[in-house]
Amino acid sequence: MKGQEALILSLTLAATALVFAPFFWILGAVAYNGALVLAKAGLGFLLKRPPLPGTNSLGGIGTVIEGSLLIVGMAMAIATPLSLLTALHITLHEDSPIAKLGRALMDIMVEFPTIVIGISVFLIFGLALGLGLSALTASIALAVIMIPYTTIQAVEAMKIPKEVVYEAAVALGLREGHVAKIILTEGKGGVITGVLIGMAKIFGETAPLLFTTATSFDILANSPLSPVSAVPVLIFVYAFSPYTNWQEVAWGASLVLSLIVLGIYIAVRLSLSKGGLRE
Amino acid sequence: MVYVSDSKPIVIRVERLNVWLGRVHVLKDVSGLAIPRNSVFAIMGPSGSGKTTLLKTFNRIIELNRDARVEGKVTLDGEDIFSMDPVVLRRRVGMVFQQPNPFPHMSIYDNIAYALRANGIVKDKARLREIVRSVLEQVHLWDEVNSRLNSPAGKLSGGQQQRLVIARALALKPEVLLMDEPTSMVDVVNARKIEQLITELRRSITIVLVTHNPQQAMRISDYVAFLYDGRLIEWGPTKIVFSTPSNKLTEMYVMGRV
Numbered sequence: 001m002k003g004q005e006a007l008i009l010s011l012t013l014a015a016t017a018l019v020f021a022p023f024f025w026i027l028g029a030v031a032y033n034g035a036l037v038l039a040k041a042g043l044g045f046l047l048k049r050p051p052l053p054g055t056n057s058l059g060g061i062g063t064v065i066e067g068s069l070l071i072v073g074m075a076m077a078i079a080t081p082l083s084l085l086t087a088l089h090i091t092l093h094e095d096s097p098i099a100k101l102g103r104a105l106m107d108i109m110v111e112f113p114t115i116v117i118g119i120s121v122f123l124i125f126g127l128a129l130g131l132g133l134s135a136l137t138a139s140i141a142l143a144v145i146m147i148p149y150t151t152i153q154a155v156e157a158m159k160i161p162k163e164v165v166y167e168a169a170v171a172l173g174l175r176e177g178h179v180a181k182i183i184l185t186e187g188k189g190g191v192i193t194g195v196l197i198g199m200a201k202i203f204g205e206t207a208p209l210l211f212t213t214a215t216s217f218d219i220l221a222n223s224p225l226s227p228v229s230a231v232p233v234l235i236f237v238y239a240f241s242p243y244t245n246w247q248e249v250a251w252g253a254s255l256v257l258s259l260i261v262l263g264i265y266i267a268v269r270l271s272l273s274k275g276g277l278r279e
Numbered sequence: 280m281v282y283v284s285d286s287k288p289i290v291i292r293v294e295r296l297n298v299w300l301g302r303v304h305v306l307k308d309v310s311g312l313a314i315p316r317n318s319v320f321a322i323m324g325p326s327g328s329g330k331t332t333l334l335k336t337f338n339r340i341i342e343l344n345r346d347a348r349v350e351g352k353v354t355l356d357g358e359d360i361f362s363m364d365p366v367v368l369r370r371r372v373g374m375v376f377q378q379p380n381p382f383p384h385m386s387i388y389d390n391i392a393y394a395l396r397a398n399g400i401v402k403d404k405a406r407l408r409e410i411v412r413s414v415l416e417q418v419h420l421w422d423e424v425n426s427r428l429n430s431p432a433g434k435l436s437g438g439q440q441q442r443l444v445i446a447r448a449l450a451l452k453p454e455v456l457l458m459d460e461p462t463s464m465v466d467v468v469n470a471r472k473i474e475q476l477i478t479e480l481r482r483s484i485t486i487v488l489v490t491h492n493p494q495q496a497m498r499i500s501d502y503v504a505f506l507y508d509g510r511l512i513e514w515g516p517t518k519i520v521f522s523t524p525s526n527k528l529t530e531m532y533v534m535g536r537v
Contacts, residue, residue, distance in 0.1 A: 165382050171369055172398075172448070173368075174366075175366060182382055188384075
């Protein structure tokens with residue numbers, strides 16, 4: 001029996017190590033190559049414009065960081081209220097057919113290929129409605145991707161408050177809006193986590209941006225209708241280019257993007273440890 | 280069935296009340312129940328007899344259950360509660376639940392003040408503070424919490440939480456306060472404090488108390504109704520029901536044999 005236990009332990013340990021390996025390998029490669037670039041380019045890398053191809057210059061990724069911040073910010077402005085209102089409806093009317101349908105749709109949408117969302121948004125908003133390759137088109141695509149993540153998390157976060165205080169709030173003669181405010185307030189740790197998880201998801205999202213952003217990276221977007229470019233698309237294009245300096249910039253941008261997403265996940269873990277979803 | 284013979288005005292009347300939860304017929308033709316004003320009216324009965332369902336019908340919170348179907352008549356001061364706006368009804372008929380359920384992340388102060396502000400009852404801050412203090416004093420909680428009114432209500436003990444939610448309900452000045460086994464989830468000391476509070480409150484408010492404990496009904500109620508399997512077996516002044524029950528089932532229940 002002891003031999004069998006040891007065998008199972010070694011198998012599970014080996015499987016776990018195998019799962020860890022690509023994570024550390026990818027992270028290690030990005031950290032090493034990215035750090036070399038950042039060390040060479042300095043902090044100006046975060047602010048400068050991208051370099052010309054085939055030169056010795058590294059320039060920076062300031063324009064695409066601005067583009068990413070703009071479209072992620074706009075996507076959050078669109079997705080957050082929609083997600084929270086949907087989550088509230090699903091929570092407060094969980095037995096109603098619309099709430100049940102809403103929950104099922106969210107579960108499907110969260111698994112939906114993001115490239116399909118990208119091309120659909122491009123066809124509808126970019127072409128049919130004439131928004132073109134603009135920050136607005138890109139942010140709509142990202143919002144569509146973010147909504148199910150944030151909604152599902154927010155519904156889960158409000159589940160316990162619903163069980164614990166919903167009847168009490170209704171029994172006080174409060175109207176639905178005030179009841180909703182109490183449920184939202186009581187679940188706010190988990191709701192904020194949901195918004196952050198949605199944000200992390202869309203920050204690194206590439207596929208839908210291939211259809212909705214420009215592949216010229218020296219653009220500073222100054223309005224929602226301006227063309228815009230984003231960090232993940234720059235990485236995609238520069239990594240596949242034949243120019244060494246662009247490939248280096250792609251490594252540097254990969255590290256910056258990883259650090260941003262990692263930062264958001266650390267914020268998520270902190271909000272979880274302060275109550276969040278475990279409440 | 281025993282009928283009340285004194286002259287106290289009636290607050291709640293129940294006629295031919297039937298309630299179904301899904302396919303289960305929970306309350307079966309409850310009729311002739313009349314709850315006198317400024318009294319403690321206990322509803323007792325074994326588990327599954329429909330006590331809580333009856334209580335939840337009085338403020339129509341039963342309707343939160345989509346499977347619930349209610350037929351019959353319940354009046355509040357002569358007005359049919361089923362034709363009233365349920366939100367308005369619930370401001371007149373408050374409720375305290377078995378499980379203490381303050382809003383745990385909200386401060387002790389806001390637990391009481393929130394509904395007053397949200398319902399537009401009190402806007403003046405000084406008046407709000409006055410009410411918060413007065414209801415906390417009424418439930419004998421002021422001395423225990425006055426130095427930490429801004430801390431979250433979830434940090435209070437179970438017994439303190441239950442007294443806080445009673446204060447929260449009282450702040451709205453309801454005519455009737457429904458209490459669903461309010462002492463069953465708290466310690467003995469707090470249970471005694473809550474019983475004491477109930478007897479004090481009857482001077483200004485009508486209390487409908489659900490209890491599975493006949494001794495508690497005997498100790499603190501003026502009137503008592505006995506429910507069994509969804510039927511109203513009998514009701515009347517507590518002393519009479521306990522000393523000379525008119526139904527064999529009631530007699531067996533108060534003697535602890537059902």
